[in-house]
Amino acid sequence: MPTYPVEPSGRCWHSAQVPVIAGFGIMILLLLGVAAIGVSHIRILSGQLTAIVAERNLKSELASSMKTLHDARYQALLLASNLDDPFDRDEQRMRFSALAGDFIALRDRFLALPLDAEELAAWGEVRKPLPRVENLANEAFDLMRAERRAQAKRMIQRDIKPHQMRMMSQWDRLVDMHRARNAEALSEAASVSKQARGLVLGLSAVALLVAFGVATFVVRVSRRTEAELFQERERAVVTLNSLADAIIRFDQERRVSYLNPAAATLIGTDTEKAAAMPAVELLHLYERESRADLTTTLLDEVLKGRVYDLPTSACLLSAQGMEYEVEGKCSCIHGPDGGVIGGVLVMSDVTEARELQRKLLWHADHDALTGLANRYAFEERLAQALGGKRAVESHASLLLINLDQLKQVREQAGQTCSDELVRQVAHLMNFRVRESDFLACLSEDEFGILLQSCPDEMAERIAEQIRDSVISLRQPWQGKTYQVGVHIGVVHLPEESHEECLALAYSALHEAETSGPGSVVVRRPGAAAIPASDSLLGQ
Numbered sequence: 001m002p003t004y005p006v007e008p009s010g011r012c013w014h015s016a017q018v019p020v021i022a023g024f025g026i027m028i029l030l031l032l033g034v035a036a037i038g039v040s041h042i043r044i045l046s047g048q049l050t051a052i053v054a055e056r057n058l059k060s061e062l063a064s065s066m067k068t069l070h071d072a073r074y075q076a077l078l079l080a081s082n083l084d085d086p087f088d089r090d091e092q093r094m095r096f097s098a099l100a101g102d103f104i105a106l107r108d109r110f111l112a113l114p115l116d117a118e119e120l121a122a123w124g125e126v127r128k129p130l131p132r133v134e135n136l137a138n139e140a141f142d143l144m145r146a147e148r149r150a151q152a153k154r155m156i157q158r159d160i161k162p163h164q165m166r167m168m169s170q171w172d173r174l175v176d177m178h179r180a181r182n183a184e185a186l187s188e189a190a191s192v193s194k195q196a197r198g199l200v201l202g203l204s205a206v207a208l209l210v211a212f213g214v215a216t217f218v219v220r221v222s223r224r225t226e227a228e229l230f231q232e233r234e235r236a237v238v239t240l241n242s243l244a245d246a247i248i249r250f251d252q253e254r255r256v257s258y259l260n261p262a263a264a265t266l267i268g269t270d271t272e273k274a275a276a277m278p279a280v281e282l283l284h285l286y287e288r289e290s291r292a293d294l295t296t297t298l299l300d301e302v303l304k305g306r307v308y309d310l311p312t313s314a315c316l317l318s319a320q321g322m323e324y325e326v327e328g329k330c331s332c333i334h335g336p337d338g339g340v341i342g343g344v345l346v347m348s349d350v351t352e353a354r355e356l357q358r359k360l361l362w363h364a365d366h367d368a369l370t371g372l373a374n375r376y377a378f379e380e381r382l383a384q385a386l387g388g389k390r391a392v393e394s395h396a397s398l399l400l401i402n403l404d405q406l407k408q409v410r411e412q413a414g415q416t417c418s419d420e421l422v423r424q425v426a427h428l429m430n431f432r433v434r435e436s437d438f439l440a441c442l443s444e445d446e447f448g449i450l451l452q453s454c455p456d457e458m459a460e461r462i463a464e465q466i467r468d469s470v471i472s473l474r475q476p477w478q479g480k481t482y483q484v485g486v487h488i489g490v491v492h493l494p495e496e497s498h499e500e501c502l503a504l505a506y507s508a509l510h511e512a513e514t515s516g517p518g519s520v521v522v523r524r525p526g527a528a529a530i531p532a533s534d535s536l537l538g539q
Contacts, residue, residue: 082153119174246328247345310327371426395456396450397491425484507523
C-alpha cells in the first residue's frame with residue numbers, strides 16, 4: 001500500500017483557520033474603521049455644533065442687544081423732547097451718552113468675531129447712517145437745551161425718525177440673518193447626525209450576519225455611539241430650551257414635532273400635549289386689523305421652500321385667549337436630497353415693546369396733564385387745514401385762550417389744585433366745541449382751538465360761550481373756592497401760512513390781555529383788532 005506524506009494536524013488546522021481569521025480580521029478592521037469613523041463624526045459634530053451654536057448665539061445676542069440699545073437711545077431722545085424740566089432732559093441726555101458707550105462696547109465685541117461678506121455688508125448698511133443720526137441727535141439736544149423744544153421735536157419727526165425707521169429695519173435684517181443661520185446650522189447638524197447614525201447601524205447589521213462574536217462587538221460599539229449621539233441631542237435640546245425666543249418645528253405633514261418651553265408658555269400648552277398636533281390647531285396666528293389667518297399661509301410658503309417673515313401686524317392667540325403681538329421668521333428644513341422636510345418658526349413676544357412704542361408716540365403729540373393734543377400736533381393740524389384743497393372755500397377760525405390768575409391759584413393752593421383746575425377747564429372747553437373742531441393744550445395756561453367749517457359769527461359765539469363758562473367755573477379745594485380769568489384772541493383764518501395765522505392770533509390775544517379780564521378780541525386779516533362785543537355777534 002502506498003504511503004502519503006501526512007501534514008501535521010496543527011498545520012491543517014492553521015490552514016483552515018487562515019481564511020476564517022482573515023475574514024474575521026477584515027470584519028474586525030472594518031468594525032474598527034466604522035467605530036473610528038462614527039466616533040470621528042460624532043466628535044466633529046459635537047465640536048461643530050458647539051462652536052456654531054455658541055458663535056451664532058453670540059452674534060445674534062450682540063446684534064439684538066445693539067438693536068435694543070439703538071432703539072433705547074432713540075426713545076431717550078423722544079422722551080427728552082417731551083420733558084418740561086431741563087434737569088430731566090439733561091438726565092436723558094446723559095442716559096443717551098451712556099447708552100452710546102454700551103453700544104460701542106458691544107460693537108467692538110461683535111466686530112471681533114469672524115464675519116463673512118454678507119454679514120459685513122449688512123453691518124455696513126447698519127452703520128452707514130450712524131454719524132448722520134448722531135449729529136442730528138446732538139443738534140436736537142442742543143435745541144432742547146436752548147428751550148427750543150418745538151423745533152427739536154420737528155427735527156426728530158422730520159429728520160431723525162425716517163433714519164431711525166430705516167436703521168431699525170436694517171437691524172432687523174441683521175438679527176434675522178443670524179437667527180436664520182442658527183436654524184440652518186442646527187438643521188445641518190441634525191442631518192449629519194442622522195447620516196452618521198445610519199452608517200454605524202447599517203454596518204453593524206452586516207456584521208451581525210458574519211458572526212455572533214462580531215455582532216456582539218458591533219452592538220457594543222452601536223450602544224456607545226447611540227449614547228454619544230443621545231448626549232449630543234440632549235445638548236442641542238438644552239440649548240434650544242434656554243433660548244428666550246419661541247421655537248416651533250413642524251414636519252411635511254404639518255404636524256408639530258418640537259417646541260421649546262418659551263413656545264409652550266407663549267402658546268399656553270405643554271410640550272407633551274403639543275407633540276404630533278396639527279400646526280393649524282396649535283398655532284393661531286392672524287393679522288391684527290383684518291383678523292386674517294396667517295398660520296396656513298406660513299405653512300404653505302415654507303413647505304414650498306420659501307422663507308416666511310411674519311408681518312409687523314402679526315398676533316398670536318394663546319390657548320387661554322390671550323392676544324400677543326409677535327414678530328419672527330419661519331425657515332425651511334431641508335433633507336439630504338435637498339427637499340423640504342419641514343420648517344422652524346422662531347418668534348418672540350413684542351407686546352410690551354409695541355405698547356411702549358405706542359405710548360411714546362402718543363406722548364409725542366399729546367399733553368400729559370389734560371390728555372389733549374399738544375402744541376406740535378396743533379400746529380401740524382393748522383398747517384394741514386390751511387394747506388388743504390378746500391381751505392379757501394371752508395370757513396375756519398383760530399382761537400387762542402389764555403388762563404389768567406392761574407399762577408396765584410398755584411401759589412395759594414398748590415400745584416395739585418392748579419393742575420385739577422386746568423383739567424376742569426380743558427374738560428369744559430372740550431364740552432363746548434364740536435366733534436369736528438380741534439382742541440389742544442399749548443402750554444400750562446394756554447389753549448388753542450381750530451374751528452373748521454364754522455361761520456365767523458358762530459366762531460365768535462363759541463369764543464364768548466367758552467369765556468363765560470370758564471369765568472363761572474369754581475374749583476373747591478380744602479374749604480376754599482378758586483377760579484381763573486380768561487382772555488381770548490380770535491382769528492378768522494386767511495389764505496396764509498400757519499405761522500402768520502398764529503402771529504395774528506397771538507396779536508389778538510395780547511390785545512385781549514390789555515383790554516381787561518374776560519376780553520375776547522377778534523382780528524381779521526388786514527383789519528384792526530375789535531372786541532367781540534363790537535363784532536357781528538354783538539350787533
